[in-house]
Amino acid sequence: MTILVPGGAGYIGSHTVNDLIKNGYDVAVVDNLATGYAKSVNSKARLYEGDIRDKEFMSEIFDKENIDAVIHFAGSSVVPESMQHPIKYFDNNVYGMITLLEMMEKYKVKNLVFSSSAAVYGEPKAVPIKESDATNPTNPYGESKLIIERLMKWADQAYGINSIALRYFNVGGASIDGIIGEQHNPETHLIPIVLQVAEGKRDKLQIYGTDYDTNDGTNVRDYVHVVDLANAHILAMQYLLNGGKSDIFNLGSSRGFSNMEILDAARRVTNKEIPAEFADRRPGDPGTLIADSTKARKVLHWQPKYESIEKIISSAWHFIEKHPNGLN
Numbered sequence: 001m002t003i004l005v006p007g008g009a010g011y012i013g014s015h016t017v018n019d020l021i022k023n024g025y026d027v028a029v030v031d032n033l034a035t036g037y038a039k040s041v042n043s044k045a046r047l048y049e050g051d052i053r054d055k056e057f058m059s060e061i062f063d064k065e066n067i068d069a070v071i072h073f074a075g076s077s078v079v080p081e082s083m084q085h086p087i088k089y090f091d092n093n094v095y096g097m098i099t100l101l102e103m104m105e106k107y108k109v110k111n112l113v114f115s116s117s118a119a120v121y122g123e124p125k126a127v128p129i130k131e132s133d134a135t136n137p138t139n140p141y142g143e144s145k146l147i148i149e150r151l152m153k154w155a156d157q158a159y160g161i162n163s164i165a166l167r168y169f170n171v172g173g174a175s176i177d178g179i180i181g182e183q184h185n186p187e188t189h190l191i192p193i194v195l196q197v198a199e200g201k202r203d204k205l206q207i208y209g210t211d212y213d214t215n216d217g218t219n220v221r222d223y224v225h226v227v228d229l230a231n232a233h234i235l236a237m238q239y240l241l242n243g244g245k246s247d248i249f250n251l252g253s254s255r256g257f258s259n260m261e262i263l264d265a266a267r268r269v270t271n272k273e274i275p276a277e278f279a280d281r282r283p284g285d286p287g288t289l290i291a292d293s294t295k296a297r298k299v300l301h302w303q304p305k306y307e308s309i310e311k312i313i314s315s316a317w318h319f320i321e322k323h324p325n326g327l328n
């Protein structure tokens, strides 16, 4: 069975490709390598380098490959960048999905798993957040994911493309062997930045916002290990292949950690001082995001294995120690 993975050279995509291969699937990856790394793609997968918005290129792949399902990661995913360049986000993310759905309709591919985000909820009225709660994105990134979810709904109704949107909360960690992991350029995510300070590649951490309505005033997020997150995609795909209907699932640990708690945990894991200072709020940041992921656990039988925050941070640290010069 062949699975097409747009964005399979990226952080979460490359971990999912590994899991697909481990589970015996044949995998074709499409990636323009704008933020992904060819090196991260499992050598048993076929890598097609190009952009999902390029219809001619995509037609060639759909002609050549006998695709049974698509697990779609390709897109831009940096919240602050989306605030500055909203059109880039709608072009890359929304138009990318339009092209993909056109291809799936034309080539009669009926199963799609999509990398959505907790950013669709915006500032929640209450936590933990359920899939049925209101969606009011506070940034263009989250808005682009929500538009895509709506496209998926209509594509199911019109063309019978079954789809699952997985709304990730905050993802961290790296493969347990430390071979692949998180590397963005520039880096904006909390855990890799904290670890860059621990490594000595940055002077200090800036903690954005200390006046949020949380215990210590800093933002609270729900962290999930990338290996557990990758596995949820396989379960979602198998659910669709076994006749499951289109749906939406939150993926998180259902526990929140403040930015200060992440810093403390990273100090414990790395045994480094990690200098930090307080700074202004970052525009577009909701205060607290914690998932209710009961539905994924019940319906998809998702069972995260690496739930402790120390495990998430220590696997990210292991990856960094193994790659002092990064993935390049």
Ligand code: UFG
Residues within 6 Å of the ligand: 077, 078, 079, 117, 118, 119, 120, 168, 169, 170, 171, 188, 189, 190, 191, 193, 205, 206, 207, 208, 209, 219, 220, 221, 259, 282, 285, 289
């Ligand atoms: N933060 C800092 N200093 C930094 C970097 C981040 O204080 O140098 C703070 C942020 O302000 C935020 C928290 O750390 O409070 C986490 O920020 P990240 O950038 O690591 O992650 P986000 O919560 O902004 O975004 C992530 C994903 C999105 C997803 C969102 C929803 O990148 O795709 O989680 O939970 F939408």
